[in-house]
Amino acid sequence: MNATAGSSGSNTLSDGQKLPPGVVLDKDGKPCRTCTSAASWRAMLKQASSSGGIAAGAAAATSTTSIPPPPPPTQTDCPPDVEELGRSTWTFLHTLTATYPTTASTEKQTQMRSFLGLFSNLYPCWACAEDFRNWMADPSGKNEPRLSSRAEFGQWMCEAHNAVNRKLGKKEFDCRFWEERWRTGWKDGRCD
Incomplete structure (x- = not known):
């Protein structure tokens, strides 16, 4: 469920200041912390502190009057970035x-279809949510949720995840093994 500024909107602030790659602007035109990776967020803050140009946008995004130092990479009590989310x-x-x-059952399929629709509208990273909705709504119908069985739904979810992986330039997962990875554990016993 990840997206970048280039795929969902501009990577400049309303005053024309250029943002580092990977910074996604929220619908209000300010940097979206939930839609931006921690690395891109830190790059934006570093750029702002060195140039003074993005400081206003970064300060507004962090809801403070000064730019806080970036958190150490191992800190876990901070809001999630787009990658952790x-x-x-x-x-x-x-x-x-x-x-x-x-x-x-038909009832379970209806509930899951409803969940996926709500999920794709309420997901905290708006750009990611939009991408997921658009992927599911592919005009060919090939990405419509397949919900009649666990096997079918698991395959569909793996395909959805791989679509995001392709978009982000990440390695795809071999969907033949989705059940071992997420349900039964690997046959070599490493999950036992």
Whole structure:
């Protein structure tokens, strides 16, 4: 569920100041912390402190009058960046597919379709949510959720994740192994 400024909007502030790559602006024109990786956020803050140009936008984005120092890379009590949010979300979604019924009732399919619709509208990174909605709404219908069974839903979720991986230039996962990765554990016993 990740997106970058280049795919969802401008990477400049309303005053024309150029932002570092990966900084996503929110709908209000300010940098979106939830949609931006921690590395890009730190680059923006560093650029702002060295040039003084982006300081106003960065300060508004952080809701302070001064730019705080970037957190140490190992700090875990800060708001999630887009990468941490994405990893956590994919863990949740794949685990959801792993616990989905082997054969889903019509009611369960309706509930899941409703969940996916709500999820794609309420996801905290608006750019990511928009990308997911657009992917599911592909005019060919090939990305419509397949919900009749755990196997079908798991395959669909893996394909959705790989679509994001391709967009971000990340390695794709071999969907033949989604169930071992997310439900049963690897056959070599490393999860036992």
